[in-house]
Amino acid sequence: MKFSTLMTAVLLTAGLASTASAQTLKKVADSNKITVSYREASVPFSYLIGSTKAVGFSVELTEAIIDDVRKKVKKPNLEVAYMPVTSQNRIPLLVNGTYDLECGSTTNNTVRSKDVTFTVNHFYTGTRLLTKKSSNIKNYADLTKKVVASTTGTTNAQVIRKYSADKKLDMQLILGKDHDDSLLLVESDRAVAFAMDDILLFGLMANAKNPASLEVVGDSLQVEPYACMVRKDDPEFKALVDGTITRMMKSGEFARLYAKWFTSPIPPKGVNLNLPMSAELKANLKTPSDKPAI
Known part of the structure; x- marks a missing residue:
């Protein structure tokens, strides 16, 4: 069998397997x-x-x-x-x-x-911010040159990184492996805010160790x-x-x-x-x- 014919057969078989x-x-x-x-x-x-x-x-x-x-x-x-x-x-x-x-x-x-x-x-x-009430963070401009958390593999990490670049806020973004990990970065003061979908932030805050110390702030950056x-x-x-x-x-x-x-x-x-x-x-x-x- 010619190489080109063989490759065609291999690709066709792979395609059928993929479809199946x-x-x-x-x-x-x-x-x-x-x-x-x-x-x-x-x-x-x-x-x-x-x-x-x-x-x-x-x-x-x-x-x-x-x-x-x-x-x-x-x-x-x-x-x-x-x-x-x-x-x-x-x-x-x-x-x-x-x-x-x-x-x-x-x-x-x-x-x-x-x-x-x-x-x-x-x-x-939409993306908003979870922060400690004591941080005095109210919106994105307050994050200039500060450490901000998000979660690996989320659209929110991309959104906040782009927003920081577009607005020249020079944020330092650190990524938790999951949402609990990202929340911990704020609770332990390794980040001043956690950028994530607002509904997930409300849920995390409700079940946090000290919900009264936290708040969700900031404009919604986009609807998703x-x-x-x-x-x-x-x-x-x-x-x-x-x-x-x-x-x-x-x-x-x-x-x-x-x-x-x-x-x-x-x-x-x-x-x-x-x-x-x-x-x-x-x-x-x-x-x-x-x-x-x-």
């Missing part, structure tokens, strides 16, 4: 198993209480999707495996097939859409939608996930779930985040969209 691996529902049906991810510190979306039990708004979305997968593949006793992921490894591990579905606190944007497919948006947020992630080139699985979330939005189940996690006391401390739905999310409930952030 992307068909999540077939994979799940054949193995009688689905692997889904969770986050350890993304309050109130997906977080641990105790050492192993993940709870939260996105965890319950995931469970509703799993129920629809069971019906679709006709596997009432489908095995479900739960895998912790971080901001840094959530996309690579989904792409390589280690797990099948991510519903956490992941921004749907055009850059990430090159590697994964996003489903219907289920939340809207959260959405579940599935592998690319798998329209059947995306349609199922979209169908679950859209049905919940139309039936009122989504609004009830939102009230449970955003406007009611949540575990483990019974703190109420008191965060009503944003105008963007209300509009998305009427006309569900998977439109990404820029």
Whole structure:
């Protein structure tokens, strides 16, 4: 076989293998198993209480999707495996097939859409700052030449770095490995502020060691939608996930779930985040969209 012909065959085989691996529902049906991810510190979306039990708004979305997968593949006793992921490894591990579905606190944007497919948006947020009240930090100009934390692998780290460069603030950015680690950088005075999605900051503050000493400040730098992630080139699985979330939005189940996690006391401390739905999310409930952030 000529080298060019051989290479064509190899590439075609690789392409077929890639396409086959992307068909999540077939994979799940054949193995009688689905692997889904969770986050350890993304309050109130997906977080641990105790050492192993993940709870939260996105965890319950995931469970509703799993129920629809069971019906679709006709596997009432489908095995479900739960895998912790971080901001840094959530996309690579989904792409390589280690797990099948991510519903956490992941921004749907055009850059990430090159590697994964996003489903219907289920939340809207923006980058703000968590700081100690004693720091007297009120907005971004107060961060000039100061140490600021964010979390590895997040859009927020990119946003705050660009903002610092554009405004010539000369911030020093340090990155925590996860949101709890980034919060600790502020609590231990190694950073004066933590730049992250405002909803995650409110959640972290609610469950911090000394919530009264902290506050969320600053303008929202941009609006970003959260959405579940599935592998690319798998329209059947995306349609199922979209169908679950859209049905919940139309039936009122989504609004009830939102009230449970955003406007009611949540575990483990019974703190109420008191965060009503944003105008963007209300509009998305009427006309569900998977439109990404820029």
